[in-house]
Amino acid sequence: MINKMKFKNTLLFAAITLISFGIWNCHAKKSEIKGIYTFVSQSKNGGIKTGADDYATYLPMLKDKKVGVLTNQTGIVTTDKETVHLVDFLVSQKIKIQKIFAPEHGFRGTADAGELIKDGKDTKTGLPIISLYGNNKKPSKEQLKNIDIIVFDLQDVGARFYTYISSLHYLMEACAEQNIPVIILDRPNPNGSTVDGPVLEMEYKSFVGMHPIPVLHGMTIGEYAQMINGEKWLAKGVQCDITVIKCLNYQKSMPYNLPVKPSPNLPNDQSINLYASLCFFEGTNVSCGRGTDKQFQIYGSPFLKNMPYSFTPKPNEGAKDPMHNGKKCFGEDLSKIEKIDGIQLKWLLKAYKESSGKEKFFINFFTTLAGTKQLQQQIEKGMTEAEIKKTWQNGIEKFKQTRSPYLLYKS
Structure with a gap:
């Protein structure tokens, strides 16, 4: 028989310990991130937290480093007090940002698809902006000079021809060549785990399709980065030192509504x-x-x-x-x-x-x-949708096997 007094004392001690630990931990987190509490509020997306929201994990990695950031208007951080842009958040945390790199549509995301984006300066922070779209899709050695680490944060939509994964490829390649590690702040794929479409034939490789994947790849951008590395798709088979900050409370079967439109022509x-x-x-x-x-x-x-x-x-x-x-x-x-x-x-x-x-x-x-070329030929021949999609299946199944080792989340 359990001694009742001993049991009560044990419970009391446990309660005091948990309360004390909670108070200590709260103060520790406040100190670590300079006044902003650890994220505790639940988002409208079923409590999903993006990699950017898990700042207690990645901020220590950036301390006392010279940092580059590749992001745009989708790079937002949600704390228990507010939602702020990643760059503004990092500046508030005294992170030493050297440069902002911007993808298609620019840093604030207002440029046309395919429009030449020029280098410039962020009016809010005064930081230099380097365009990675147009004539300069891959950061040069000079542009990466004096950078110790790069943070990548873009909201992808899971489609091969959406160019953010191409920007990811070139960033990883450039950083691999210069031995610069990359932190990828992962975000959910709004198209979940869906895989569909013809697999790219490499003779038709372009900035709107760089890898042998279907149109819908069913991966988050963090998973995709791991596949780029693992399949040695970078030039000369180089591999980039990447750290993926995972989404929390996330499974791909969960619906996910984007809080910010990823580009001007995807408004909802x-x-x-x-x-x-x-x-x-x-x-x-x-x-x-x-x-x-x-x-x-x-x-x-x-x-x-x-x-x-x-x-x-x-x-x-x-x-x-x-x-x-x-x-x-x-x-x-x-x-x-x-x-x-x-x-x-x-x-x-x-x-x-x-x-x-x-x-x-x-x-x-x-x-x-x-x-x-096959899809146009199939349409001109009068093939039905079912007949066309049947020809995709072998490629899709092979791709699913290829991507399997790189998945981070349950479907």
């Missing part, structure tokens, strides 16, 4: 869900809604006059000269449809069938986006 969850399906239109004479407020949620062209919906593209943020600028386009509005799983080709097939200008429907960029 619907556009992100439809992006992999509608982006193929960027290689045709059909608009996917650039120059409207329903980017990647509608499609249409002047050559689809038998279709019910119409819109007229006009210049706006992220589309200074949109396709069919000022011309009435006919097509479909998909902004209210149910969420789709994977890639759907039915809209592309329908547009090709209905187009009055089939000989001008495809442009060369279509093959670049698809990563293969």
Whole structure:
């Protein structure tokens, strides 16, 4: 029989110990991160915390180091008090940032897709900004001079032709060559673990497709970085010293709503869900809604006059000269449809069938986006969606086996 008094004393001692430890730990964390408490509040995304939110883990790695940061408007940190930009947060923590590196769309994320981004200076912090888009996609030895470590924080959307993973590749390659470690602050993939689409054939490698992967790869950017290293996709097989700060309380089956739009033409969850399906239109004479407020949620062209919906593209943020600028386009509005799983080709097939200008429907960029000539040939032959998708399956299964060792989260 247990001695009741001894049991009560044991419970009392345990309670006092836990309370004391909690008070000590709270003060320790305050001291470590200069007045900002450890993250405790639950986000709207089911308590998911991004790698950036786990600052108690990565701040000590940056202490007394000369730091570079590759990020944009999606690089945000949520504390129990506020949500702030990663650069502003690191500056407040007295981290010695030397330079900001910016991807496509720029540091604040307002530039057009494909627009040449110039180097500059952040007006808020005065820090120099180095563009990694346009003529300078890979940091030079000179640009990395006097940098001890780089922090990478970009919100990806899980699609091969979304160029943030290409910027990741070139950053890792440059840092591997200069023996500079990289900390990757991981973020959820809003398209979860979905894998779909044709696998890129390396003869069609470009900045919108650098690796032999399907269109939807089903990985977070941290997992993807591990695959770049492990598969030795960097030049000459070099490998980068990377540390992935994982998302907490995250599984890929969880829905994730982006708190900040990742680029000007992906304004909401619907556009992100439809992006992999509608982006193929960027290689045709059909608009996917650039120059409207329903980017990647509608499609249409002047050559689809038998279709019910119409819109007229006009210049706006992220589309200074949109396709069919000022011309009435006919097509479909998909902004209210149910969420789709994977890639759907039915809209592309329908547009090709209905187009009055089939000989001008495809442009060369279509093959670049698809990563293969086969998809255009299949559409022109009149193959059905089911027939086309069946030809992707062997490549998808091989890819899933390849990526397996690099996964960090349950599906």
